[in-house]
Amino acid sequence: MAKASLSERLTQELEKLVTEQLRPNDKLPSERALSEQYHMSRNTVRVALNQLFLRGFIYRSPGKGTFVAEPLDNRADVAAAFSFTQQMGAMKRHPESRVVALRQIPAPPMVAEHLRLKHGAAVHVLDRVRMADHEPMMVERSYLPVAALPDLDKALLKDTPLYDLLQAHYGIHIDTVDETFFADLMAPEYAQLLNVPPNSACLKIRRTAFTTTGDIIEYTLSAARADQFVYHVQHANH
Template sequence: MVNSLYKKLMRNLAQHIRDDYQPNQQLPSERELVEMFKVSRSTVRLALNELEERGLIYRLHGKGTFVAPVFINQPDLGNMYSFSNQMITEGKRPSTKNISLKLKNPEDWIAMQLNLEKGERAYELIRLRLVDDEPLLYSRTYLPEKIFPDLVLADLNEDTLYGVMKKKYHQISVLAFEDVQAVNLDAHEAEHLKVTENAASLKINRKTINDKNIPVEFTQALAGGDKFVYRSKQYNQF
């Protein structure tokens, strides 16, 4: 119940911010939001925490909560964990096309990312992420066979990747390391993203760690360079 309440409040606040607030404008206090929306303070805090993670707001200690500057109205590449939720909050329709799932011996450098010993195999999942039926992300994900035995495509067609990780295999992702670089798409990649060959793209390498400090996923994703922004917050330590 608490989960559904804070999700509903988060969506209401996000719409309220887009309709009625300007960048850097201060939001009402937590106490005022409790009164406005008739919910508990813990629900307000959960909603604000998620809005901050998504880059819609920022907090300054001792001063309050403010609307984030809107530099570019595009999805945030730094928020791929909640990509679908982010799109839904923005009133868009996300979907995933799982192209293939194969068990293979990964290249040495990929095996190293997953701490695999020689001869250990990994599933290679190729998929396309779409928003309103427009392809935005083309990715290859590698998942260790020893952690995800008997993984089948049907699992991923019925639930999200992280949902399958958690529900079927009891794997909790707690940390991800990412790097982003500018690349040009080859003909195969461009065909999937419906752009021209050699089009500019952002390549994201992500290694995900579970709650036992073990790598459970390595993903290489390609995103249209004109469709995403990588957003971060930085604080000066006085």
């Protein structure tokens, strides 16, 4: 059997460090400190850290450092459930939503286009922090047409998930959703709400929700913590 390279051996040592001695979101020592601790060059340390990053064991925050990621098996799969509430329930975690703001604005052109509304039509802008077991997981900004939800207010949303409210209060059933995912860096205002370093890795999600009549009732932009979410897809080759 071929002898493991220095970087492979160090990768194994650092994997033990992050999985057995450190906790999620703990900060790793600097490259220089790791180089001195393991008596290896900084280039070897950098290669090992890159391997851990590619394998999902760590995440990086520009200007802040390198941190331990949540174990992959413990992260929510953003593609696995119809709604955040269902998703957390399936994982035996207690879901919560905190309404940060709810206001009405004339729909900007991009929002109007996504909701199939006339430019300037009134829309609700709903900002929420989604939590699991009291831990902030995701920030969402949802746009909803005022014409379809004229009396929407914070009181209605206090104890009822949005999709449940649409069904029970307005008789609107969400039939399908279309989502797009892409990697990005966490904006400072979102990082503060989620208790993560600014510019840390995040997963951006664009969601469009369709009713049973084919109307669009929701357009949502979300920023999810990369250390708490994964995107898992299973393909079949038939």
